[in-house]
Amino acid sequence: MSSVNPQRSEKVTHKVWVRASHWIISLSFLFLVFTGIEILMVHPRLYWGEVGNELTPALLEFPISRNHQRSDWEEKIPFFDTPDSPVSAGRNGEELMFNENGWGRSLHFLAAWFLVLTGLVYLFIGVFSGHFQKHIWPRIRELTPSQIFRDVKSHFQLKIAPPSGGPQYGILQKIAYMSIIFFAFPLAIITGFTMSPAITAAYPFLLEIFGGYQSARTIHFFTSLSLEIFLIMHIAMIILSGFKQQVRYMTLGK
Amino acid sequence: MKKQIITRRAAITTGLAALGALLIPGCKQPMPPNYGNILRMGDNFTYAAHRALLPGQSLAKEYNFSEISSMPATGTINPADSSKEYFSESYEKLLRTDFENWSLPVEGLVARPASYSLNQLKSFASRTQITRHTCEEGWTAIAEWTGLPLRILLEHAGISAKARWVNFYSYDGWLDCIDLLDAFHPQTILAYGMNGKNLSIPHGAPLRLRLEKQIGFKSMKYLERIVVSEEYIDPGDIGWAWYNGI
Numbered sequence: 001m002s003s004v005n006p007q008r009s010e011k012v013t014h015k016v017w018v019r020a021s022h023w024i025i026s027l028s029f030l031f032l033v034f035t036g037i038e039i040l041m042v043h044p045r046l047y048w049g050e051v052g053n054e055l056t057p058a059l060l061e062f063p064i065s066r067n068h069q070r071s072d073w074e075e076k077i078p079f080f081d082t083p084d085s086p087v088s089a090g091r092n093g094e095e096l097m098f099n100e101n102g103w104g105r106s107l108h109f110l111a112a113w114f115l116v117l118t119g120l121v122y123l124f125i126g127v128f129s130g131h132f133q134k135h136i137w138p139r140i141r142e143l144t145p146s147q148i149f150r151d152v153k154s155h156f157q158l159k160i161a162p163p164s165g166g167p168q169y170g171i172l173q174k175i176a177y178m179s180i181i182f183f184a185f186p187l188a189i190i191t192g193f194t195m196s197p198a199i200t201a202a203y204p205f206l207l208e209i210f211g212g213y214q215s216a217r218t219i220h221f222f223t224s225l226s227l228e229i230f231l232i233m234h235i236a237m238i239i240l241s242g243f244k245q246q247v248r249y250m251t252l253g254k
Numbered sequence: 255m256k257k258q259i260i261t262r263r264a265a266i267t268t269g270l271a272a273l274g275a276l277l278i279p280g281c282k283q284p285m286p287p288n289y290g291n292i293l294r295m296g297d298n299f300t301y302a303a304h305r306a307l308l309p310g311q312s313l314a315k316e317y318n319f320s321e322i323s324s325m326p327a328t329g330t331i332n333p334a335d336s337s338k339e340y341f342s343e344s345y346e347k348l349l350r351t352d353f354e355n356w357s358l359p360v361e362g363l364v365a366r367p368a369s370y371s372l373n374q375l376k377s378f379a380s381r382t383q384i385t386r387h388t389c390e391e392g393w394t395a396i397a398e399w400t401g402l403p404l405r406i407l408l409e410h411a412g413i414s415a416k417a418r419w420v421n422f423y424s425y426d427g428w429l430d431c432i433d434l435l436d437a438f439h440p441q442t443i444l445a446y447g448m449n450g451k452n453l454s455i456p457h458g459a460p461l462r463l464r465l466e467k468q469i470g471f472k473s474m475k476y477l478e479r480i481v482v483s484e485e486y487i488d489p490g491d492i493g494w495a496w497y498n499g500i
Contacts, residue, residue, distance in 0.1 A: 039392065040392070042390075042391045042392060043389075043391040043392035043393055045392075045393075050317070050321070050386060050394065050396065051321075051323040051386070051394050051395055051396055052393055052394060053323075053324065053325065053326050053389075053393035053394065053395050054326055054393065055324035055325070055326055056323060056324055073326075074331070074456070077454075079322065079397075079448075079449040079451075080449070080450075086322055086323050086324040086325070087324045088324070088325055088326075088327060088454065088456060088457065089324075089326060089327065089456075090326075090327045090328075090331035090332070090456040091326050091327065091328045091331065092331075094328065094329065099391065101390050101391065101494075102492075102493040102494040102495075103293055103493065105390060105495065106293035106294070106296055106297055106494075106495050107293055107296075109296060109297070109300055109500055110292065110293060110295075110296030113296060113299060113300070195388075195500070196499060196500040197314060197386075197388050197466065197467050197468060197469065197499060197500075198304050198308055198467045198468065198499030198500065199304075199308065199499070199500070200314070200315065201308075201312045201313060201314040201315070201466070201467045202308040202309050202312045204315050207315060213386060213388065213394050214394060217392065
């Protein structure tokens with residue numbers, strides 16, 4: 001997939017480790033999105049800080065399951081004798097709740113293992129083979145306003161170049177790939193770690209950098225949302241460039 | 255073409271071998287069954303990875319008194335409620351005398367099996383900790399818990415060197431177990447107090463487990479009995495991960 005790149009003559013195709021990791025990570029990501037939505041449906045409220053539950057105010061609420069704004073609670077009992085005391089309340093109607101986390105969580109983590117381990121191999125080879133330096137990292141001469149403007153303009157005109165057959169990328173494309181490889185995926189993984197009681201016991205600074213468990217959960221959600229927007233844009237560009245050829249190059253390499 | 259010093263194949267095999275080596279200590283852990291289920295295999299892989307890669311006795315974050323928050327009571331909220339499926343007649347009887355006749359048997363691979371009354375348990379050295387309860391559903395709450403470290407009870411009962419699992423039975427019908435690393439963790443306590451008062455019924459009276467390095471539902475409420483074992487006592491695949499450090 002290329003827009004205005006002169007490197008076509010090199011005839012570099014997608015390497016087998018790029019193709020394999022691309023599809024393993026894509027499949028893992030789809031499972032993560034699917035189970036992630038299921039997990040959010042069980043508690044469709046987001047918060048900021050360490051604490052958040054149905055007895056505390058939410059930052060955001062999503063009407064995406066029957067667990068949204070349940071009202072079946074026993075009487076609220078204050079813990080202390082102060083007027084603003086935190087309270088305890090028993091939850092009724094457990095059998096009416098939506099909860100598929102038994103398989104949802106385990107499948108989420110299984111897919112996450114595939115993504116993390118494949119991602120590590122990908123990063124390792126990407127750094128040491130020079131792939132990132134050669135194909136992903138923008139060159140200084142590409143970062144001129146006129147170059148970027150030209151690429152933005154051709155995107156708005158939906159003039160997307162036909163497939164080059166390899167990693168010859170336009171400047172916007174490089175910036176998009178860099179953002180997800182070095183920012184969005186790592187952030188999603190690290191905020192995921194921050195939701196693990198065992199991992200944060202070992203590395204408590206994770207809770208400090210994100211401002212608490214619930215902040216990490218909220219950032220995890222918005223990071224995954226940005227990855228989903230990337231996925232939609234990526235597929236749109238593939239279609240505009242030539243879907244069949246692009247998929248063939250990314251699968252068979254030729 | 256320039257000669258490659260590190261070939262691709264060498265890089266991948268070295269990476270995988272290094273990862274495998276990291277996980278070997280974890281594989282020596284006694285493992286719960288996976289029931290031939292790929293999800294349970296993933297759970298066990300996570301368990302092995304955590305045991306191999308994370309320091310065993312690091313403490314979960316503890317909070318200030320001012321950070322104590324509201325806390326929902328979920329799942330079983332009263333085993334003495336006869337309208338519920340989880341109703342326990344024996345729990346109802348114990349509740350009638352305010353748990354005066356309640357006691358906790360500690361059995362299995364211990365030199366001195368015994369049943370401990372609430373007052374006996376309270377006479378042991380106690381630990382008070384303000385920690386975050388992290389529910390699998392996605393919500394969290396901070397509370398202060400007071401109880402005796404499980405380690406003290408296991409040592410008092412004379413835990414055998416052959417022991418590998420500590421199993422918990424509850425009045426609302428659950429069986430669950432933890433490994434010895436979790437059982438001997440300094441923050442693993444049998445709590446009888448919450449936020450400066452006796453533990454209330456919705457939160458697991460008279461005694462519940464607090465297991466701070468795992469998800470909330472592993473901290474079993476309404477404890478009835480503890481059994482120390484060498485073999486994993488298999489409750490069957492309940493459809494949930496056994497290890498919940500994530």
